Amino acid sequence: MSLAATAPVLPTPTPAPAPGTRGATEHGVSPGAEPSRPRVLSIAGTDPTGGAGIQADLKAFAAHGAYGMAVTTALVAQNTHGVRTVHVPGADFLTEQLDAVSDDVTIDAVKIGMVADEPNARAIAAWLRRVQPPFVVLDPVMVATSGHRLLDEEAEQAVRELVALADLVTPNLPELAVLVGEQAATTWPDALAQARRLHAASGAVVLLKGGHLTGEESPDALVGARGPDDVTTFSAPRVDTVHTHGTGCSLSAAVAALRPRRDGWESATRDAKTWLTGALRAGGALAVGTGRGPVDHLAHLPTLGRQVFSEEAWERIEGWREAVESMGFVRALADGSLAVEDFGFYLAQDAAYLAEYSRVLSRASQLAPTPEARQFFAGAAVESLEVEQALHRDWLGEHAGMDRGAVESVDPSPVTAAYTNHLHAASNGSYAETVAALLPCYWLYSYIGDVLVRRAGDLDGHPYARWISLYGDPAFQEATRTACSFADEAARWASPAERERMLRAFELSSMHEYLFFEQGLTRPTWPEAPVGGAEK
Numbered sequence: 134m135s136l137a138a139t140a141p142v143l144p145t146p147t148p149a150p151a152p153g154t155r156g157a158t159e160h161g162v163s164p165g166a167e168p169s170r171p172r173v174l175s176i177a178g179t180d181p182t183g184g185a186g187i188q189a190d191l192k193a194f195a196a197h198g199a200y201g202m203a204v205t206t207a208l209v210a211q212n213t214h215g216v217r218t219v220h221v222p223g224a225d226f227l228t229e230q231l232d233a234v235s236d237d238v239t240i241d242a243v244k245i246g247m248v249a250d251e252p253n254a255r256a257i258a259a260w261l262r263r264v265q266p267p268f269v270v271l272d273p274v275m276v277a278t279s280g281h282r283l284l285d286e287e288a289e290q291a292v293r294e295l296v297a298l299a300d301l302v303t304p305n306l307p308e309l310a311v312l313v314g315e316q317a318a319t320t321w322p323d324a325l326a327q328a329r330r331l332h333a334a335s336g337a338v339v340l341l342k343g344g345h346l347t348g349e350e351s352p353d354a355l356v357g358a359r360g361p362d363d364v365t366t367f368s369a370p371r372v373d374t375v376h377t378h379g380t381g382c383s384l385s386a387a388v389a390a391l392r393p394r395r396d397g398w399e400s401a402t403r404d405a406k407t408w409l410t411g412a413l414r415a416g417g418a419l420a421v422g423t424g425r426g427p428v429d430h431l432a433h434l435p436t437l438g439r440q441v442f443s444e445e446a447w448e449r450i451e452g453w454r455e456a457v458e459s460m461g462f463v464r465a466l467a468d469g470s471l472a473v474e475d476f477g478f479y480l481a482q483d484a485a486y487l488a489e490y491s492r493v494l495s496r497a498s499q500l501a502p503t504p505e506a507r508q509f510f511a512g513a514a515v516e517s518l519e520v521e522q523a524l525h526r527d528w529l530g531e532h533a534g535m536d537r538g539a540v541e542s543v544d545p546s547p548v549t550a551a552y553t554n555h556l557h558a559a560s561n562g563s564y565a566e567t568v569a570a571l572l573p574c575y576w577l578y579s580y581i582g583d584v585l586v587r588r589a590g591d592l593d594g595h596p597y598a599r600w601i602s603l604y605g606d607p608a609f610q611e612a613t614r615t616a617c618s619f620a621d622e623a624a625r626w627a628s629p630a631e632r633e634r635m636l637r638a639f640e641l642s643s644m645h646e647y648l649f650f651e652q653g654l655t656r657p658t659w660p661e662a663p664v665g666g667a668e669k
């Protein structure tokens with residue numbers, strides 16, 4: 134069958150809308166300015182279980198940062214096992230929905246899915262000719278993977294005519310066969326040859342989908358994107374899953390959402406395909422339905438909507454928090470009974486710790502994704518060397534007779550070294566892990582500051598008054614809140630595995646904080662090297 138013979142001649146473009154109607158007065162955008170997101174319309178059927186049709190399209194649009202709109206061709210009672218009933222409200226009502234959108238909203242791209250019947254197909258064709266959206270993607274949905282028809286047989290010809298009005302058509306192998314009026318291809322080269330024939334006959338670029346083939350790969354190919362003989366193949370590993378419900382809908386919707394911001398179909402398809410492979414991998418974990426479940430459209434945003442990182446982290450260290458609060462060192466510091474030598478040991482170790490902590494803060498600044506975070510961590514690195522260490526030096530000079538050189542050459546104890554080694558190890562990972570590891574030093578100190586201020590009461594004449602008020606300083610509390618907000622921001626984009634690494638780094642730093650306080654009373658030293666040569 135020659136499609137050229139059946140393809141309608143493209144009509145002349147409709148004139149621009151009159152002032153006061155669509156496009157002329159869109160809210161919030163000054164004339165000529167780009168809207169913040171592409172406005173993309175799905176014309177398709179429904180899937181109440183949310184895996185295919187309009188519901189899948191809207192999710193795929195949102196996943197790609199587009200503003201989604203939807204016009205319903207058919208209401209479909211279906212689930213992950215298959216289609217039960219189809220109700221078609223009719224072509225007149227379809228046209229009313231389409232006009233309601235296009236009379237008001239500028240449409241940047243359209244994705245057409247299930248058309249259902251011939252009157253619907255004709256109504257969509259007439260609307261496309263009138264409105265002429267800039268990008269039209271047609272997924273020629275005919276039969277659901279469950280085997281149920283989603284398009285009347287008589288409507289096949291009308292869908293062929295829609296192909297000629299589309300810029301991109303995305304058939305699977307059986308749909309391609311119907312569109313060219315041939316037997317379904319069973320090999321990839323045969324399918325490509327059919328796709329070339331469809332492109333030649335219709336003028337539409339063809340995105341051929343290879344999901345119905347078998348083999349290690351699930352290839353797709355763009356045919357005719359840059360010329361009649363141009364074929365670009367996109368390979369992806371075949372995901373071993375039964376949860377492929379709605380993959381075709383989701384792919385075509387993603388391409389439609391991306392296309393207005395890309396210079397061609399190739400870049401939009403490449404990114405959509407990569408995203409879909411991730412969505413397929415994550416589909417099973419959704420646990421939606423007992424049949425062929427949907428893909429996870431939001432697989433790339435795994436932690437959005439989860440508990441705020443700092444809240445979860447704080448809950449995880451409840452045990453360490455309570456232990457720090459009730460430990461002998463902190464109690465003695467609060468009531469002023471702490472021996473000067475114990476506090477001196479602790480402070481000298483703290484100076485050694487701060488020298489390394491400052492290096493890890495610099496590393497966080499280097500890795501930070503925003504200027505604000507870079508500045509915060511760089512400032513904190515300087516502060517911990519200059520300001521805090523100076524306070525340590527003053528106290529140690531006055532009470533322990535240590536000069537600057539002596540403070541700067543303090544050997545880190547095994548406890549101090551274990552803590553700073555942990556921080557350095559975390560800073561060999563991602564920015565998110567580094568910030569999570571740095572956080573307890575801020576947070577537990579300001580927390581203990583509060584506890585100390587409350588417990589010590591009137592600080593007049595208290596031997597550690599200066600230190601206690603330093604821990605409780607509002608500026609320090611503010612810095613803690615800022616560090617928390619950077620950790621939360623980093624966690625928002627972390628994968629589940631990376632978030633778990635962040636939590637672990639936070640937990641370990643909290644444990645090291647406990648041990649660090651404790652060493653004020655235990656004063657751990659490195660063991661002497663065993664004497665060699667002794668007979669066993």
Ligand SMILES: Nc1ncnc2c1ncn2[C@@H]1O[C@H](COP(=O)(O)OP(=O)(O)O)[C@@H](O)[C@H]1O
Nearest residue numbers: 305342343344345351352353370371372380381
């Ligand atoms: N098991 C799978 N692993 C990876 N990609 C797949 C898998 N099944 C389908 N796909 C991809 O999903 C998209 C839809 O393909 P296909 O199943 O051929 O279309 P439809 O859903 O319209 O029947 C294509 O990009 C295809 O390559």
Ligand SMILES: Cc1ncc(COP(=O)(O)O)c(N)n1
Nearest residue numbers: 178179185186277278378379
């Ligand atoms: C409304 C609607 N549109 C399209 C499909 C095809 O999806 P699949 O082939 O994955 O079943 C569907 N099942 N329902």
